[in-house]
Amino acid sequence: MDANSFAPPSRRISGAEDMRRLIVDKLVYSVGKDPEHSVRQDWSAALILAMRDQLVDRWMASTRKAYEQDQKRVYYLSMEFLIGRLLRDTVINLGLEEPVREALTMLGRDYEEILRSEPDAALGNGGLGRLAACFLDSMSTLGIPAHGYGIRYENGLFRQSLDDGWQAEEPEDWLNTGHNWEFERPEVVYQIPFGGSVGEDASGKRVWQASEVILASAFDTPIAGWRGNHVNTLRLWAARPAKRIDLASFNRGDYMSAMASAVRAETISRVLYPDDTTDEGKNLRLRQEFFFTSASLQDLLRRFLSTHKDLRQLPEKMAIQLNDTHPAIAVAELMRLLVDTHGIGMDAAYQITRNTLSYTNHTLMPEALERWSLTLFGAVLPRHLEIIRWIDEQHLRTAAAAQRSLDLERVRIVDHGNGNGHGVRMGHLAFVGSHRVNGVSALHADLMKQTVFKDLDAVYPGRILGVTNGVTPRRWLHSCNKPLSSLLIETIGEAWVADLEAIDAVEPFADDAGFRERFRAAKRENKEKLAAEIQQRLGLKVSPDVMFDVQIKRMHEYKRQLLNIMEAIAYYFAIRAEPEKDWTPRLKIFAGKAAPGYQMAKLIIKLINDVARAVNSDAVVGDRLKIAFIPNYNVSLAERIIPAADLSEQISTAGMEASGTGNMKLALNGALTIGTLDGANVEICERVGEDNIHIFGLTAEEVANYRLSGYDSRAVIESHPVLKSVLDAIGSGVFSPEEPGRFRAIVDRLTYDDYFFVAADFAAYLDTQRQVDAAFADEEEWSRRAILNTARVGWFSADRAIRDYAREIWGVDTPPPSAFAEAAE
Ligand code: 26W
Numbered sequence: 001m002d003a004n005s006f007a008p009p010s011r012r013i014s015g016a017e018d019m020r021r022l023i024v025d026k027l028v029y030s031v032g033k034d035p036e037h038s039v040r041q042d043w044s045a046a047l048i049l050a051m052r053d054q055l056v057d058r059w060m061a062s063t064r065k066a067y068e069q070d071q072k073r074v075y076y077l078s079m080e081f082l083i084g085r086l087l088r089d090t091v092i093n094l095g096l097e098e099p100v101r102e103a104l105t106m107l108g109r110d111y112e113e114i115l116r117s118e119p120d121a122a123l124g125n126g127g128l129g130r131l132a133a134c135f136l137d138s139m140s141t142l143g144i145p146a147h148g149y150g151i152r153y154e155n156g157l158f159r160q161s162l163d164d165g166w167q168a169e170e171p172e173d174w175l176n177t178g179h180n181w182e183f184e185r186p187e188v189v190y191q192i193p194f195g196g197s198v199g200e201d202a203s204g205k206r207v208w209q210a211s212e213v214i215l216a217s218a219f220d221t222p223i224a225g226w227r228g229n230h231v232n233t234l235r236l237w238a239a240r241p242a243k244r245i246d247l248a249s250f251n252r253g254d255y256m257s258a259m260a261s262a263v264r265a266e267t268i269s270r271v272l273y274p275d276d277t278t279d280e281g282k283n284l285r286l287r288q289e290f291f292f293t294s295a296s297l298q299d300l301l302r303r304f305l306s307t308h309k310d311l312r313q314l315p316e317k318m319a320i321q322l323n324d325t326h327p328a329i330a331v332a333e334l335m336r337l338l339v340d341t342h343g344i345g346m347d348a349a350y351q352i353t354r355n356t357l358s359y360t361n362h363t364l365m366p367e368a369l370e371r372w373s374l375t376l377f378g379a380v381l382p383r384h385l386e387i388i389r390w391i392d393e394q395h396l397r398t399a400a401a402a403q404r405s406l407d408l409e410r411v412r413i414v415d416h417g418n419g420n421g422h423g424v425r426m427g428h429l430a431f432v433g434s435h436r437v438n439g440v441s442a443l444h445a446d447l448m449k450q451t452v453f454k455d456l457d458a459v460y461p462g463r464i465l466g467v468t469n470g471v472t473p474r475r476w477l478h479s480c481n482k483p484l485s486s487l488l489i490e491t492i493g494e495a496w497v498a499d500l501e502a503i504d505a506v507e508p509f510a511d512d513a514g515f516r517e518r519f520r521a522a523k524r525e526n527k528e529k530l531a532a533e534i535q536q537r538l539g540l541k542v543s544p545d546v547m548f549d550v551q552i553k554r555m556h557e558y559k560r561q562l563l564n565i566m567e568a569i570a571y572y573f574a575i576r577a578e579p580e581k582d583w584t585p586r587l588k589i590f591a592g593k594a595a596p597g598y599q600m601a602k603l604i605i606k607l608i609n610d611v612a613r614a615v616n617s618d619a620v621v622g623d624r625l626k627i628a629f630i631p632n633y634n635v636s637l638a639e640r641i642i643p644a645a646d647l648s649e650q651i652s653t654a655g656m657e658a659s660g661t662g663n664m665k666l667a668l669n670g671a672l673t674i675g676t677l678d679g680a681n682v683e684i685c686e687r688v689g690e691d692n693i694h695i696f697g698l699t700a701e702e703v704a705n706y707r708l709s710g711y712d713s714r715a716v717i718e719s720h721p722v723l724k725s726v727l728d729a730i731g732s733g734v735f736s737p738e739e740p741g742r743f744r745a746i747v748d749r750l751t752y753d754d755y756f757f758v759a760a761d762f763a764a765y766l767d768t769q770r771q772v773d774a775a776f777a778d779e780e781e782w783s784r785r786a787i788l789n790t791a792r793v794g795w796f797s798a799d800r801a802i803r804d805y806a807r808e809i810w811g812v813d814t815p816p817p818s819a820f821a822e823a824a825e
Helices: 015-030 038-068 085-091 099-107 111-116 126-139 247-249 255-269 281-305 311-317 330-341 347-356 374-380 382-402 426-432 442-450 455-458 471-479 481-492 500-511 513-538 561-577 599-616 634-645 662-668 683-687 700-707 713-719 719-732 744-752 758-777 779-792 797-808 817-824
Strands: 073-077 080-082 120-122 146-151 159-164 166-170 185-196 195-198 206-209 212-224 231-241 316-324 357-360 424-425 436-441 464-466 547-552 588-590 625-629 647-650 672-675
Touching: 015 038, 015 080, 015 099, 015 206, 038 085, 038 099, 038 111, 038 212, 038 231, 073 126, 073 281, 080 126, 080 231, 080 634, 085 111, 085 471, 085 797, 099 111, 126 146, 126 212, 126 231, 126 316, 126 471, 126 797, 146 281, 146 500, 146 719, 166 599, 185 281, 195 382, 206 330, 206 382, 212 255, 212 281, 212 442, 231 255, 247 255, 255 281, 281 311, 281 316, 281 374, 311 316, 311 347, 316 330, 316 374, 316 797, 330 347, 330 357, 330 426, 347 357, 347 382, 357 426, 374 382, 374 424, 382 426, 382 455, 424 426, 426 455, 426 471, 436 442, 436 797, 442 455, 442 464, 442 672, 442 683, 471 481, 471 634, 471 662, 481 500, 481 513, 500 513, 500 779, 500 797, 513 634, 513 779, 547 634, 547 758, 561 588, 561 599, 561 625, 561 719, 588 634, 599 744, 634 662, 647 662, 662 672, 662 683, 662 779, 672 758, 672 779, 683 779, 713 719, 713 744, 719 744, 719 758, 744 758, 758 779
Parallel strands: 073 146, 073 316, 146 231, 316 357, 357 436, 436 464, 547 588, 547 647, 588 625, 647 672
Antiparallel strands: 080 120, 159 166, 185 212, 195 206, 212 231
16 A cells, blocks of 8 residues: 555635535535534534544654654643633634634625634633643744643533622533544553552662552644644543443442442543542542653653654753642652653663653742641652652752752751641752743743742752743734734735744834824724623623723732722722712723632622622713623633723732743733732833833832831721722721622731731822723823834743743743744735
8 A cells, every 4th residue: 555545535624615515515524414403503503523634644744754864853731731722813813804704794694793603712820821822822833843731621610600799609610512623542541640659669779559540541632833734732631430330239239339440540630629628528639630640751752752762862852840839749740750660760760750751830829839637648649758758869869969068957848847838849859850940021931940949959959940921922912803904914014923023013103193093993993892792691781981900810918909990999989079070980890700718809809890880880880880790710711801991900919920921912902900019020111111110019029028017008008088088988887888898808818917018009000090091081192102012012922932942941942933923925
């Protein structure tokens, strides 16, 4: 048989008529529906399958090339991938928008409506998960052979709704209508051992006798980059029991116990972030982390060994990136696989491991740095505990030699003290087991060296570096903001889509009145659309003429949605006191989910909604202030809000937001930022210029000093009458007359234990908001500054971030941006 016998009939399509035929073919033969009786879901499935067809041969070509050229590969291990919807991006990346639209018109279907019926894959929580998704896009665009590895959660992050203004949570059934992008790989299956004990065989070799084995089964989703030149794989693992049912119990009629071990196994890929406040929750979380890490490492070793013999070559042929501490167990698991399964010595295995792994840290908050009690860890992963103790010994020797004055207790991975740090410190493990450790903004990397990783930095100087986050311009401008994208392409060409720094070509147009008007028209179109959605979903009528002031992110006290709503209250009172004054009208938009167990964050959602109820129904106020909390924040909702934003709220307590990526997306879409000098805001400020951003509040250094010297929020409150009146109103039930004490806990927190410096920053925030008002009132000047924001944030592209990783961490080549400029011509 010659090679041509394998050549499949080509499915690549360019014209609308061919596209129509392919979609109908998919509808009939793959979805199994009669076009006459098909509903929207069926058409959506058919279109996705048609697009997937377009990806497959490119995907195989990419894989073939990686094997043939023996390219170095990147493996990105992440507990979260917030990919959202894939259809619009894929169609645009492949340059197939025109034929798809036309084909659907011929079929009497509406393209936009079909796009909306694709479920939003919410396999993540926040920025960390979205970053992983942006990075996959960029690695494909840059042609880096890469795999994303994660968990195929049956229920992703919960679906949020509002029940009388309170957050309500329901399971997100994103798989209900099938995930038509993926290919199930039933043959790709690995055994994941848990529990049991470790013994020795006759030769003295350590042998792990697990008490339970669960199977990890692969599902692959192709991820195309710009123009579809390279297609990578997102491989997600589903947990399966080794034995579906226990027949003996079944035959006895004991059906529950017959299924028990299957249920226990499948629980592992059931939900994202199970509540880990209970022991059972912690146990499940550790099992999830080991489950996907082990499956991924077994898989990449199998791939490596299919074409290589010598495992010492591993660091030359692959880079494994740990997205936060969640996959930190990879350090011990890679050692275990090398030593126990492949017979390599401990020292050599340790060296291979460190040279292959690197670790990204996404938060300095000590409570988010995972640690496991020795009891739990030893019960679930006894062999790994041995290996980690071995690593710890080497590490402590290095530490003692490097830094004589160091307190070794603080740097050890396995901590025996009884304090908070008791147990296995996963951040330390990830740090020690990696050759590079990166923060996600310049400030964050600096603070890592000064705070949580100070001692480890002294032992391993030069290991920490900063790689400032970035966002993909394909999704976060080109595909989500058609009006602006089209204007930009018409004005400066298309090069920026693949090389975002080229967007600086639009800077001179900031001084062109005609361009400013068109820029405003684009924003206006987006605002009208969002206004219609707000009216439809919340029953709230808002005017697209007012400033759209946006804070969209996870609900967390450090992000200070509370500061924002308190400012709204102050503004509300001021308007009521002087209704005749010339106020700059605003719509405050909030969206974000609170972790189900995070009571304070949930109370803040309720406060926002109670204040909204009072303000939105107050005839005196009218359009001058409206407040909208849009439920169920996810990637798709962000894609609709961001293009419509005028003002971007990035107001975290300085030193607490590692980077932020929403700040980049909003600035790119022409919103001005009001923000603290935190995370990547610092670098955004440097790039857009101080005149084009509204910075306020304490710096990270000032916050740190206050934490040392003590800070008396009560005195601050007493000395600021507006702040006092706002807190009095919240605390006395002005917004919750049916339950006056509802928000007492919030007021108490700010008065006695204002850990996030809300009171301290209130006055500066208020002042700055009034400056924003004045600036917005000058339409031409505001537009000029908005255009400068778009023009000057090109550096915050995920492509640039990936080039930095490739060069500084992975040792992987990437094509220069000029390669794309030529291709675009
Ligand atoms: C349960 C443990 C845990 C705690 C927090 C898991 C995950 C989280 C967050 C959702 C982590 C996260 O998203 N961090 C964000 O990462 C972004 C990408 O680097 C940064 O831009 C944000 O500043 C950071 O908060």
